[in-house]
Amino acid sequence: MIKKIYKLLSERQQKRSVAVMFMVLLRALLDFAGVAALIPVLLAILEPDGSREKMLTLCCIILLFVMLKNGLVILLARMQSRFLLDIYRDFSRRMFVNYYRRGLLFLKGTSSLQLGHEVNYVCYTFSLCVLAPVFRIVSDLVLVLLMISALVIWEPIAGLLLCAAFLPLAGGYVGLVRKHLRRYGTEELEARRKQLRTVVEAFRGFAELEVAHAFFTTISFFDQGIESITRNRLRMEICQLFPLFLSEIAIVCGLALLIGAGREDLGLMSSVFAVAAFRLLPAIRSILNNWGTLQNASYTLEIVAEGIADIPQKEMETEFPFTFRQGIELCGVSFAFPDGHILFRDLNLNIKRGECVGIRGTSGSGKSTLFNLMLGFLEPISGEIRIDGKRLTVNNREEWYKVAGYVPQEIFVTEGTLATNIALGQVQVDYKKVMNALEQAQLKEWAEHLPQGLDTPLGEFGSRLSGGQKQRIGIARALYKQAEILFFDEATSALDHRTEQEINHALQELSHQRHELTIVIIAHRESSLAFCDRIFDLDSGNIYTKEK
Template structure:
């Protein structure tokens, strides 16, 4: 159904709406059948218990009549059994209904176990108050595979990033670029190897402190239907005006904000609908600058932009290049990597080459 709404224009022009309606109806019939079966299976345990109880009473009566022939004992046994069944049946029915419900939702626990991340235990582990980044970040023989997969996405990745460097990453889709950054951001945990910051391995104990040093700008910047100020500070109740102004200047947004009648109080619209693509990306950069980020990860931040808009974002990146912020850029467009000191090329989860910007330009011309 969401595909039908999201692709309405294309489907309408291709005369495919009827096909998608049929698919919706087919899925709806399937869902109704599943719901009907679930309803029936939910009724079976109580009915089964009632039937077993009735059969037990009949069996007791037949046994007493045919074997003991003692009516006094018969009345006593049947009465005791009926009283016990009357008291126990509701509890037994609830237990069986709960077991059926647990069986229906067991897949959820299996999925949670398969994709369990260690970060959920951070609040249980004593966090180190700070982590220092003054020299380098080292990737030492990093290997990573997704849960349930035997094929590693990254294999024996090793390289070093010095503080203040601008590093680029290129490679075809699926080569492992974003996965590598997710490991650095600690959204994933490698199966083997270590990521060290000034010689200190990144572990659960220092994850929160590490997150305070890292900023992230992705292809589709997260924006709330709120003011520009709230989007940059992520709803901070008492933002620092000096840090906010610095963030705007570093992201090349100061002139744009000053041109708005309401300035930072301007509402961005739903998912930034009132902003251009370049403005949305630069708000992501400003957000990282307000956080006083020391490492900025830009994951294909310009790949969905046109040439003119890309220049706006590149201007912000160039301005950051004059600072001591370490910038890691994943890009398909080589022009985005102009300021990079080194450019790593990934293929099939491995680093296959290290380039300079001039080398890449000469290679593709």
């Protein structure tokens, strides 16, 4: 496991981990010195004619040493914690970026709740419940070895009796609970995932659940999840109590063995044994508890390793900004899903700048997939997509997005203000441009009557907006970035007839006002394609020219 963890770290983190390990060893040495410092006081107390002043002086010196030692220990612990939190920050960010960059097919095929849980909770658990226990185990293990070695050197019988008392019980604990702890951790992870999904789905589907009287099934799933989490947590707590019981049993057994050895200096040996046990008891308990925590969270190792693994990138070639003066051309484009299902073959289409082109087809014919190809979200298995004669690839698609706008059926709305949603992703919002974009999308009058104007919050997922307002915000967002080509993916299919007509009218006005603007529309309804110059039928591959 240690090798696997070490391989996950970057070269810089590996170097830092070595430095942190030295800090861990230094902490163990300081803890050992703190225990060893008590021996002179103990010996002074056991002397028949010991001087009280001498003992008080020793206590003052040791007190000063312990305070300095603990101050240094706190400093080292803070540096170790900083390293662990830096690992969490780096791994969580890398996993987030990697998941995002794996593209549309990956994100559509994986639960967003699961991905969010792994990016946040799993990375945090890995850092604080896998890495941190490793360092604590090493520190406590070194302390135990130092103390037992010193005890064996100074008094072999007492040291060996201590080992005879502790080692069998610790070995039995490890062998007994190892597999159980891993299983409890995996089961709790799955239960927490399901619990998160249950809660989020219930809040999102409030209206449907109420009408269908289905909330009782949701609360049933919720209760089952709580029960599973509670059951596994209780099992874990019980396993963590065993080290306390075992260490106390070991102390009693050790004292019994010491008494049974029949030493004449039993008082001194018992005192030394008690001082050693005073620090060994929590150290061994800490080793066993941290080992249990490590086993319980070991499931995170595979998830983190898979999540932060960098996907091999194709060799980047020097790319220049896209221009859109001529048009977009699909040349013999074919596409198939990873399961081998071929959606279409040898597709050819030429869309000239300034045209308004509609795309229609039956459900499942690949209309949205065609848009995803033209936007560069997907790559064709054969053929090419060219913009002004320049081939569109995954590597250069970001340049294409500078001139393209996309309005899907479900508009993405952040939990921010109207202005920040229009200027999506922009650090500085140009309010004049926002208002101009809203005016072109026929939302200016509505925006002016909002309580806080452009700074009015839109609610979670745009909960305060109607369907038509969301679509217009999507249009305004594309216009804000001054896109030269707009893609509408069934943007009006979920709207009522009147709102659909209003949106279509707004698009028609845009087309008249900006003759150079290219519009590509996917729609089921013929009415949504009425103002298009041409209509491409994906089922037949034919193109129909219409009069404006």
